[in-house]
Amino acid sequence: MKNTIEATLPTPPGEGWLAGLLGWRRHAAADFLASVVVFLVALPLCMGIAIASGVPPALGIITGIVGGLVVGVFAGSPLLVSGPAAGLAVLNWELVQRHGLIALGPVVAMAGLMQMAAGSFRLGQWFRAVSPAVIHGMLAGIGVSIVAAQLFIMLDLKPLGNGLTNLLGFPAALADAAAGLTEARPAGSAHLAALVGLATIALMLAWGRFAPASMRLVPAPLVAVIGGALLAMGLNLPIRYVDVPSNLLEGVQLTTAGALLGVFDGPLLMAAMAIAFIASAETLLSAVAVDKLHNGPRTRYSRELFAQGVGNALCGLLGALPMTGVIARSSANVQAGARSRGSTILHGTWLLLFVSLLPFVLRHVPIASLAAVLVVIGCKLINPRDIVKLAHFGKVELGIYLVTLATIVATDLLDGVMLGIGLAFAKLLYDLLHLEAALQLKAGGRQALLTLSGTATFVRLPKLAAVLDKVPHDVELHVNVRDLGYIDPACLELLEEWGERHRATGGSVVLEWETLVAKYRRRDRRTRQAFEPAGG
Structure with a gap:
């Protein structure tokens, strides 16, 4: 009780910042070590x-730096780490392919302004009110789309299009790459990139399972990327490598006020809304x-939303x-202590220092290795346990999951999420309007x-009245309301008026009063008396 009261008391001006600074000093050693671990995880993922x-990889690193140095200071969730997220990669790719890289900045800036507005109006909790079937279907659809695209990049090839197009086209690309293992093809490097990618995946999985306990804090993606880079360097393979500018500012393309106003064009505004919604839901x-x-x-959800x-x-x-705030x-x-x-703030500092002082190190990283890391991450987003869990809630929830997943893969992320949310609302509307009233004469x-x-609401009152009119006047009617979700x-x-009339004509009613009250959450003496004399 004391903790609850203290949590509601206002914080004196300046005390929050002072407490934060003192907290950093107390936990400096633990936070320093944890920040190094997070930096090592974040670096390959950002690229x-x-x-x-x-x-370009530099744009992902810039986002990681901002997520640490800026969002880390204002975040409503102190241990949540922000940076570029795999969940938005599909949407980013579609935006860049359709409108060019020049559209990315204005759209992201507009999405940020939308999030700031939502946080200011304390809408943080509402972004969590999304059907689990839609969320899990979205993550699985993103996972399939990421895997389908990254398999091409792991072959040093360009993805063909959306997830379905990539899935259908990959067998031919894989066969072409496999042919390079037996044929001399100086101009082709797909088979060499594939070997580096497969080695990276093997290292990542092996490290996660067989790493010594004393080395578990060293992240598997980092070990795998280093292994892939050493393999490529040792064999001097002619494959694609990361291109990072010597000066990180060279990758910056400042967004102008005119470009920001251009976002109000229909497709770009929809893209901004999609990024704002998905980023907010994933973060919270x-x-x-x-x-x-x-x-x-x-x-503090609204504060976290504003910080994002x-x-x-x-x-x-x-x-x-x-x-977004990212769980990995x-x-x-948290696990690093x-x-x-x-x-979080220090990990952004390490990112900034590394790319500023040691950019040449990143140029030895094969793109196939980074793609391989994302293939593993994409597979993890497709969680079979989600299917089993949703199946327990019924076929409709499982259907929403599958439709959301399939639509994302076949079209794009926005269409899939919107269709999933629409189906979830349709199910909610059906549940609110659906009433089954079955009458059996013994x-x-x-x-x-x-x-x-x-659900017994006024909308279904005519149906309930029609069933009650079929009850013979002189029978003892047993009313089973255990499967009734709500009655208005x-x-x-x-029911009350009909019960009184039925008693007046020689009949009786047996009804579980306590169960009915639980549906309506109201005790009314007059209503209770209408049923109790005959039903108890």
């Missing part, structure tokens, strides 16, 4: 997600997951990728059973 998005769901991993301060908006607005002005880096942060936001004609299931005053009043 890999940028390549998956069809943009990740924040929920991170809260379960530690016992520290809980997430600030970060995305800044990334948009710099022409970089959009960001955040869980690594982070105690405050200092770890042998002898002296008893009848009325079974109600679904209109239907409750109908």
Whole structure:
């Protein structure tokens, strides 16, 4: 009780910042070590997600830096790490392919402004109100699309289009690459890139399973990328490598006010809304997951949403990728012993220093290795446990999941998410309007059973009245309401009045009163008396 009261008390001006600074000093050692781990996880992912998005790797690194140095300071979830996310890679790629790289900055900046507005109006909790079937279907669809695209990049080839097009076209590309293993093809390097990619995947999986306990903090993606780079360098393979400018500012394309106003064009505005929605949902769901991993301060959702908006607005002005709070880096942060936001901020510092002082190191990283890392991450997004879990809630939930997944793969992310949300609302509307009223006359004609299931609202009152009119006057009617989700005053009043008339004509009613009250959550003495004399 004391903790609850203290949490509601206002924080004196300046005390929050002072407490934060003192907290960083207390936890400096733990946060320093955790920040190094997060930096090692984030570096290959920032570059890999940028390549998956069809943009230069530097733009992904810039987003990671902003996520640490800016969002880390204002975040409502201190241990949540922000940066470019695989969940937005498909949407980023579609945006760049359709409208060019020049459209990325303005769209991301507009998405950030939308998030800032949503956070200012304290809408953080509402972004969590999305059907699990849609969320899991979205993640699985993103996973399939990422894998389908990165398989091409792992062959040093360009993806053909959306997820379905890539899936259908990959067998031919793979056969062509396999032919390079037996044929001398100086102009082709797909088979060599594929070997580096497969070696990277093998290293990543092996490290995750067989790494010594003392080395578990070294992230598997980093080990795998280093292994792939050493293999490519040792064999001097003629494959594609990461191209990072000596000066990170060379990759910055500042967004002008005119370009920002151009976002109000229909397709670009829809893209901005999609990025804002998906980034917010992924961030806040990740924040929920991170809260379960530690016992520290809980997430302030609207503040986190506003901080993400600030970060995305800044990334948009710099022409970089959009960001979200990401669970992989955040869980690594918690597991490495982070105690405050200092770890998140320091990881952004290490990213900035590394690409500023050692960019030549990154130029030895094969693009096939980064693509291979994302293939593994994409596969993890396709979680069979989600299918089993949703199946327990019924075929409709599973159907929404599958439709969302299939639509994302066959068309694009926005269409899939919107269709999934539409189906979820349609199911909700059906549940609100659906009422089953089954009447059975028992042998002898002296008893009848009325079974109600679904939702009894005024919209379905005519149906309920029609069934009650079929009940013979002199029977003992048993009303089963155990499968009834809710009953509103209109239907409750109908049952009450009908019960009084039925008793007056020689009949009786047996009804589980306590169960009915639980559906309506109201105790009314007069209504109770209408049923109790005969039914108890």
